[in-house]
Amino acid sequence: MHSQWSPVSGPLAAEQLGDPRAPKVVFLHGFTQTANSWKPIAEQIVARGYHAVVIDLPGHGGASGVRADLRRTADMVAAISKVATYVGYSLGGRATLHVALMYPHLVTTAVLIGANPGIDDDNERARRRDADGGLELRLAELGVDGFVREWVAQPLFGGLAVTDAELADRGRNTVEGLASSLRMAGTGAQSSLWPRLRELNMPVLAMAGENDSKFAAIAAQIAEVVAQGRFVLVPGAAHAAHMQQPQFVVEAILGLLPVV
Template sequence: MGLIAVNGVRLHVERGGDGPPLLLLHGFTGSAATWEPLLPALQAHFHTVAPDLIGHGRSDVPADPARYAMDRCVADLVALLDALDIDRAAVLGYSMGGRTALHLALAAPERVSALVLEGASPGIADPDERAARVASDAALADRIEREGLQAFVDAWERLPLFASQQRLPEATRARLRAQRLSHTPRGLANSLRGMGAGAMAPVHDRLGEIAVPVLLIAGELDGKYVEISRAMAGAMPQATVRIIPDAGHAPHLEQPEAFVEAVLGFLVEKRERPART
């Protein structure tokens, strides 16, 4: 679709399909292209709206890290919904996009009809652990700017979190690597500084405010996020957990058919059901 101006920046957005709106939020190093293999199935039921989040893909890359803060990103998404005349949407978010979806639902609950959170967390509750993560992300951001994207992506792909992705078909891994290399060093660095897991405010004590239906998805091989998803579900009034077998941190990539089945089974069932108040 192209660029849409919101709050002084431009977000690249891809749209398609008919039906109720479904906002798709990618993870760190991703873009709207993350969802391309899933779009035929999703767009058979929904009108999908897939932005490149700030600093990613073809969206703007501001110089000020403060412009990437989670509250600013959420405000951009609300403005995007306004620009597209969308009153309320279901939101599917992966990893960083899942954290963003969670914050959107808390900041503007009237704009969210349902949530699907894949490999997402409510932040880092322990102050010391959060400070350590801020320092770690700042060091990584500096390294991205100093050493460039290829060195960063080489190291990123070797993280244990993504070990299961080594089993993906060569063409899928090549497409994923190209997506990771499509950004700018400044965009990824400032995304880490502004809306990394340490930089965002933890929301564990606010999960009970989420009144809409929520589906939490985690890969069976991603033990940390299986535990996080189950803990989050226990704190939400209308949440269920789906564990995708033989998948790690990115079930949408590693087991796309099972992922789509889980998402559509949840959203098609829930979309007409009013949220509890």
């Protein structure tokens, strides 16, 4: 029993909490965050009898020096996590989709929050790569702290209140690491997974905040395409639905897990 967060060995920085014999839930964070961002929710899941693993994605936190696209990221996440329920937000949701398609035998259930399977149109994808290139320049200009403040102030996040502790945690990231994540794992960099979603044979819960209209439409479409897909709209939330309505998201995750 891990009563305190302890390291998990593997190709990315990761920590675990709870009884390793219990059903496992793996949490993957969004761009500019670290594994720590999931700990408040993970701790509630562990308190209900489960085992949690949180992972720093390439270019972030303890994996700031790791450079990887989403396929390689999926390889590394799978090597750490093995069989589990995977919960991913935004960038972490796209990583979760890659794990589910590349290692379906490891994904008991997938929970996607504000996740985009990709961009089908080549021209639109090229425009997104250009936009991400602009973000790289802005990151270099502002530094991590300034960039993060500007990032979370976007209308997409619906006035998300970010604590000083959260800002400090995101401030552990590096300009080079975040730039590599944009360049290698951005939505414009990845291949579109829309044509492959029908391959998913595990339950998939696609969630989005009710005030995040773009990603709510995407989540509804994911749930429609996936055989065991389900769409849940998170009330009173924008893109970072799990941060604005954590209890709602905790209960949604618990509703998918085996009884312990």
